[in-house]
Amino acid sequence: MKTYAVHxxxxxxxxxxxxxxxxxxxxxxxxxxxxxxxxxxIKPNLVMAHPAIATEGYTRPEVTEAVLRLIGRRGRSxxxxxxxxxxxxxxxxxxxxxxxxYRELARRYPIRLHAMEEGKKSVVVLNRGxxxxxxxxxRPMAERDFLIFIPxxxxxxxxxxxxxxxxxxxxxxxxxxxxxxxxxDLPVKVVDLLEAANPDLIVTDGIRMAFGGNQMTQGGxxxxxxxxxxxxxxxxxVCCRLLNLDPSRIPHIREAMDRGYGPAxxxxxxxxxxxxxxxxxxxxxxxxxxxxxxxxxxxxxxxVSGEPLCIGGCHGIFLDWLHMVKDRKPKLxxxxxxxxxxxxxxxxxxxxxxxxxxxxxxxxxxxxRSKRIVRIKGCPPTHKRIVWDMMVRxxxxxxxxxxxxxxxxxxxxxxxxxxxxxxxx
Ligand code: SF4
Numbered sequence: 001m002k003t004y005a006v007h008x009x010x011x012x013x014x015x016x017x018x019x020x021x022x023x024x025x026x027x028x029x030x031x032x033x034x035x036x037x038x039x040x041x042i043k044p045n046l047v048m049a050h051p052a053i054a055t056e057g058y059t060r061p062e063v064t065e066a067v068l069r070l071i072g073r074r075g076r077s078x079x080x081x082x083x084x085x086x087x088x089x090x091x092x093x094x095x096x097x098x099x100x101x102y103r104e105l106a107r108r109y110p111i112r113l114h115a116m117e118e119g120k121k122s123v124v125v126l127n128r129g130x131x132x133x134x135x136x137x138x139r140p141m142a143e144r145d146f147l148i149f150i151p152x153x154x155x156x157x158x159x160x161x162x163x164x165x166x167x168x169x170x171x172x173x174x175x176x177x178x179x180x181x182x183x184x185d186l187p188v189k190v191v192d193l194l195e196a197a198n199p200d201l202i203v204t205d206g207i208r209m210a211f212g213g214n215q216m217t218q219g220g221x222x223x224x225x226x227x228x229x230x231x232x233x234x235x236x237x238v239c240c241r242l243l244n245l246d247p248s249r250i251p252h253i254r255e256a257m258d259r260g261y262g263p264a265x266x267x268x269x270x271x272x273x274x275x276x277x278x279x280x281x282x283x284x285x286x287x288x289x290x291x292x293x294x295x296x297x298x299x300x301x302x303x304v305s306g307e308p309l310c311i312g313g314c315h316g317i318f319l320d321w322l323h324m325v326k327d328r329k330p331k332l333x334x335x336x337x338x339x340x341x342x343x344x345x346x347x348x349x350x351x352x353x354x355x356x357x358x359x360x361x362x363x364x365x366x367x368x369r370s371k372r373i374v375r376i377k378g379c380p381p382t383h384k385r386i387v388w389d390m391m392v393r394x395x396x397x398x399x400x401x402x403x404x405x406x407x408x409x410x411x412x413x414x415x416x417x418x419x420x421x422x423x424x425x
Contacts, residue, residue, distance in 0.1 A: 004234035004263050005030045008242065008273040008280065011207055012224040019066035019226065023203060026228030027070070029272035033230050034200045036075045038145030039082070042067060042111075043197070045152045045168055047088040048216035049100035053328050053399045056210040056220030059150045061101035063205040063226075067148060068109045081109070082140035086116035086174050088216065089400065090384040091409045092416050093117060114138050116174050118416040121424055128259070129192040131181045135173050137196050149199035149232065153206035153223060153239060156215040157323065158316040159186065160250045161289035163215060164239050165202045165232040167252060169193035183380055186312025187251035194232070194261055202235045203228050206242070211287040214324035217399060218290070223283055225275050233262025234269050241266075242280045243289070251311075294319040294343060300336040301356075306344030306365060313380035314343045314359035321386045321398065328399035337394055342368065358386070384409065 007029045011022035044059035064083070071078060083105075087096040093115035097103055106113050122142035125134045141147070149165050156163030169190055170178065181189040204227040210220045225242070229235035233256045240247040247253040256262060263269050271277060294315045295303040299322060309315060318341070325332050339354035345361040351369035360379045376389045390396045 001268060002263075003268050003270055004231045005229065005270045005272055006234050006238040007228040008238065008271060008275045008277065009226050009228070010224055010273075010275045011226040012222070014060050014062040014207055016062045016065040016069065019063050019207075020069050022226045023066050023070055023228065026203075026226065026273065027074075030228050030230055032201060034146060036071060036146055036201075037077050039080045039140065039143055040071060040075065040078060040146045040148065041140050041144040042081065042083045042148045042150060043141075043168060043172065043199070044083065044085060044102075044150040045154075045163075045171070046085045046093065046096040046100050046102070047171065048091070049096050050400075050405070051099060053402070054216045056208060057152060057154055057216050057218055058096070058100050059152050059205050060207070061105050063203065063207070064102070064150055065105060065109070067150060067203055068105070068111065080140070081111045082114045082138075082144075083111055084114045084116065084138045084141050084172075086138075086171050086178070088171075088383065089387075089409065090382065090413055091405055092412050094416070095408050095412070112140075114140055115416070116420075117413070118420040119423065121174075121420075124196040126192055126195045128195050130188050131185050132177070132189065132192045135177055135193060135196050137172050141172060141197055146201075147197060147199045149202045151202065151204050152210060153204050153225075153227070153242075154210035154215065155212060155218070155243070155287075155289040155291065157289070157291045157319050158215065158312050159190075159252055160311060161291035162236070162240055162243060162245055162250050162253075164204065164236040165199060166190050166194070166236050166256055169197055172197045179378075179380070179382060183310040183313030184308050187255045190252040191255045191259055191261065194256065198261070199232055201228075201230055202232055204235065204239060206239075209284065209287060212290045213327040214320050217324050217327040219327065221287055223280060225280055231262045233257060237263065237266065237269060238271060241277060243284050243287075244281050245289070290323055292319070294322070297322045299333050300338060302338075302340045304340060304342045304346055304348060304350065306342060306346030306362060308344060308361070310344065310359075310380060314361070317380050317383060317386060318343055318358050320383065321390065324387075324398050324400065325396070329397075332396065336396065
């Protein structure tokens with residue numbers, strides 16, 4: 001029976017020297033299964049970074065710098081190093097590279113920053129895909145020899161409270177492919193994408209952890225660990241344990257276990273390193289994931305949850321929007337108008353006052369009688385759509401509604417997409 005090593009090592013400072021030491025200690029216990037050579041691709045988590053309102057939920061550059069030093073030490077015949085990313089919320093990845101400090105890294109190391117929406121892409125056929133038969137990924141990703149994931153240790157209400165190496169794969173696809181099946185099929189989609197981007201090395205930034213709210217805007221707390229592994233499933237199972245979560249109850253991890261991408265149980269995992277799991281658990285026990293049924297979120301909205309239950313879709317994305325407000329503008333929660341928000345299709349009779357229908361299924365609810373209905377379309381609606389519609393329909397300005405991000409999302413982003421379209425002609 002194959003066993004998988006996962007190293008959990010202490011590292012308490014965002015100092016590249018300290019992180020590099022911790023990483024080298026990790027690689028004494030976790031042996032690389034493939035040579036660190038040729039075209040190397042690094043995928044961090046830069047879904048959103050902003051100096052004022054998204055300060056904790058991304059991979060810090062000091063950790064990526066330690067990985068770059070490792071490549072310098074251990075790499076053989078390295079031809080190229082690409083840092084590939086696609087940010088979230090329909091803003092430019094170039095801005096995330098800048099705000100997260102990766103432009104500065106690119107000045108000091110021989111790397112290329114590849115923003116997926118404006119760079120060359122390739123189609124990859126998925127022979128084992130269940131909801132995707134093929135996907136379009138960044139060309140360096142398709143042509144790589146070695147892939148390194150550097151996730152952030154953080155919670156995410158779209159994936160039952162945990163985001164890690166497997167979920168990082170959502171950032172390897174773009175546009176319609178990214179939102180397709182981003183509903184109750186999300187666990188299957190995440191595992192399908194492994195065929196196109198299964199990392200050879202995973203180094204998780206757990207020096208500080210982001211928790212308790214929206215995946216982009218939530219706050220953080222010290223944990224002081226670096227997690228190193230060569231298998232994404234084993235890595236995520238151990239990280240769940242560090243967060244006092246049961247990985248078999250996280251559907252995308254369960255799906256990956258069942259489809260044979262890693263260990264089927266903890267008996268196949270050997271946890272090494274100088275950080276004791278129970279000590280880390282004692283720290284993270286204070287940090288709530290923020291994952292809850294959306295109708296239980298405390299606010300002035302009356303929220304009705306219908307069918308299907310889409311944690312990765314309407315239910316999770318609307319909960320994520322509520323968390324975004326709570327994270328950075330909690331006073332706004334008290335100014336919410338009285339309305340009934342329907343998520344998913346329901347047979348309940350809803351007839352009084354204002355009604356908000358989130359997603360296509362909610363619009364198919366047969367017993368809604370109100371003259372003041374607002375529909376947010378999509379299956380699911382994107383974060384950007386919810387932020388925009390809640391702003392223009394109810395004057396609820398989410399914290400991410402800022403001039404810099406509006407220009408970025410509505411002016412620069414379309415231009416970058418046009419550039420991407422042209423270079424891929
Ligand atoms: S519209 Fe929303 S609730 Fe309906 S299937 Fe799509 S994501 Fe799920």
